Amino acid sequence: xxxxxxxxxxQLCLVFALSWTHPTYRPNVVLVIADDLGWGDAGFTSKPNNxxxxNNxxxxxxxxxxxxxxPNLDRAAKEGLILENLYxxxxxxxxxxxxxxxxxAFRLGQLFGTSVMWPGVRKSSSYRFLSEDLSESGYKxxxxxxxxxxxxxxxxxxxxxxxxxxxxxxxGMGTHYSHRQVSYPWRNGRxxxxxxxxxxxxxxxxxxxxxxxxxxxxxxxxxxxxxxRRIQEHDIVDPLFLLVAxxxxxxxxxPDEEITKTRNKHITSPARRRYAAMVTQMDDGFxxxxxxxxxxxxxxxxxxxxxxxNGAARVESCWDYVGGSxxxxxxxxxxxxxxxxxxxxxxxxxxLKEGVKGTRSKALLHVVDVYSLILTLSRHRGGEELFHNKxxxxxxxxxxxxxxxxxxxxxxxxxxxxxxxxxxPSNRLTPYCSPITAQPxxxxxxxxxxxxxxxxxxxxxxxxxxxxxRCPEMVDVKGRGAMLFDLDHDPYERVNVAxxxxxxxxxxxxxxxxxxxxxxxxxxx
Numbered sequence: 001x002x003x004x005x006x007x008x009x010x011q012l013c014l015v016f017a018l019s020w021t022h023p024t025y026r027p028n029v030v031l032v033i034a035d036d037l038g039w040g041d042a043g044f045t046s047k048p049n050n051x052x053x054x055n056n057x058x059x060x061x062x063x064x065x066x067x068x069x070x071p072n073l074d075r076a077a078k079e080g081l082i083l084e085n086l087y088x089x090x091x092x093x094x095x096x097x098x099x100x101x102x103x104x105a106f107r108l109g110q111l112f113g114t115s116v117m118w119p120g121v122r123k124s125s126s127y128r129f130l131s132e133d134l135s136e137s138g139y140k141x142x143x144x145x146x147x148x149x150x151x152x153x154x155x156x157x158x159x160x161x162x163x164x165x166x167x168x169x170x171x172g173m174g175t176h177y178s179h180r181q182v183s184y185p186w187r188n189g190r191x192x193x194x195x196x197x198x199x200x201x202x203x204x205x206x207x208x209x210x211x212x213x214x215x216x217x218x219x220x221x222x223x224x225x226x227x228x229r230r231i232q233e234h235d236i237v238d239p240l241f242l243l244v245a246x247x248x249x250x251x252x253x254x255p256d257e258e259i260t261k262t263r264n265k266h267i268t269s270p271a272r273r274r275y276a277a278m279v280t281q282m283d284d285g286f287x288x289x290x291x292x293x294x295x296x297x298x299x300x301x302x303x304x305x306x307x308x309x310n311g312a313a314r315v316e317s318c319w320d321y322v323g324g325s326x327x328x329x330x331x332x333x334x335x336x337x338x339x340x341x342x343x344x345x346x347x348x349x350x351x352l353k354e355g356v357k358g359t360r361s362k363a364l365l366h367v368v369d370v371y372s373l374i375l376t377l378s379r380h381r382g383g384e385e386l387f388h389n390k391x392x393x394x395x396x397x398x399x400x401x402x403x404x405x406x407x408x409x410x411x412x413x414x415x416x417x418x419x420x421x422x423x424x425p426s427n428r429l430t431p432y433c434s435p436i437t438a439q440p441x442x443x444x445x446x447x448x449x450x451x452x453x454x455x456x457x458x459x460x461x462x463x464x465x466x467x468x469x470r471c472p473e474m475v476d477v478k479g480r481g482a483m484l485f486d487l488d489h490d491p492y493e494r495v496n497v498a499x500x501x502x503x504x505x506x507x508x509x510x511x512x513x514x515x516x517x518x519x520x521x522x523x524x525x
Contacts, residue, residue: 035250038312040325044077068276072287080348102371102395131162145245224285249278275323307345363411372397417445450488472496
């Protein structure tokens with residue numbers, strides 16, 4: 001009885017302590033990831049850019065009337081810091097690999113493929129995951145939703161990588177009600193949906209259990225309920241890391257029909273409205289998570305991070321095109337144009353200072369910086385400033401996001417989007433959208449200040465159907481194609497200025513060559 005009373009007293013003291021201006025206890029972290037959410041698919045990103053939508057023919061479905069209802073995300077973003085230049089990789093697994101390891105995807109040998117296609121992704125098991133560090137430092141670490149970081153080998157499942165529990169799917173996508181793997185083989189000139197095995201799991205640190213209890217319920221609702229339940233049952237004496245990785249609005253396009261009928265009535269396109277229903281359903285889930293934190297009086301000691309793993313799919317011949325928008329930016333998922341890698345993202349924190357709270361940061365950031373932020377938060381101790389701790393060495397993440405939360409508007413000087421420095425395995429050229437699609441061998445995409453350079457074997461790729469708009473005319477530099485964009489003056493990547501700024505191209509190639517020294521000798525995906 002005494003022990004119970006003492007525990008209750010400790011919890012009560014914590015509740016009062018958490019109302020202070022600075023944290024006196026290690027912060028909770030809730031990381032919510034949307035799956036294939038485009039820049040033009042949420043109010044907090046797309047509304048300020050509506051005046052620019054006419055500049056992008058590829059994404060012209062997005063305008064004032066086509067934005068899905070996202071009131072909960074918009075409210076949290078407005079109260080937090082919107083990240084206008086947080087970049088991810090162009091596909092699911094590479095982004096998640098970088099997020100969990102703090103390393104650029106090229107260092108992991110992961111650039112285009114996904115773990116369900118490429119079992120070799122298990123090679124990344126040699127890198128420690130963020131979840132492992134958090135678990136060892138005393139956090140209660142729980143994962144919900146999409147894993148997509150390998151599960152076929154020993155030591156690859158989430159609960160073998162530091163999570164105390166995991167509820168969700170191992171693979172990259174599945175049907176939202178029956179929870180079966182789904183693929184789209186190409187036959188007779190079009191894609192055919194093909195259902196596979198059941199993929200829904202409830203694991204803890206000692207058992208792996210497939211569950212079929214929730215067949216018939218939408219995955220977005222299931223993930224939300226699981227997240228709320230985790231918060232309700234959490235002992236606030238311990239710090240919490242909660243990953244909620246939704247599978248929406250990723251295909252297949254299976255929204256809640258009631259939401260489709262009753263919400264987003266301002267959207268007239270049937271496909272866009274069904275897609276919007278999936279976004280709004282996820283937004284409802286985000287709102288429920290925030291409400292659960294409030295009911296437990298936990299939000300005063302919680303940092304909430306929201307991001308999309310990549311842009312929306314925009315090529316209509318693609319099997320996973322479901323009506324998303326990256327407006328006003330060009331192209332989308334599977335490309336390294338802005339529409340494919342600019343993440344809809346924000347950070348909410350009770351410790352944001354006046355002048356930062358409710359603003360938009362232009363700092364240049366990469367998803368590896370989210371890794372560094374979370375790791376730094378986990379090392380906080382009472383009596384010191386929240387961001388006092390140094391960032392660990394040996395990772396590509398730095399203090400750039402931490403500095404942005406304190407008002408910095410600059411961020412990184414250089415950012416590596418893509419780097420392939422050696423021949424890739426032939427089976428990696430598996431098509432994404434149709435048999436004519438193939439990613440090129442041996443090319444790099446790098447950002448340095450306002451300039452963004454594509455350099456390498458680009459001609460074939462630019463004429464593949466993964467790119468919905470024709471690339472600008474190439475400029476030959478060192479025997480390879482080059483596209484250089486000045487994003488300060490051309491954020492929609494329309495004009496190739498490589499011929500005008502040859503010295504910039506050569507300088508960026510030098511940076512690429514320097515990074516190439518650390519590239520792996522064997523590529524996984």
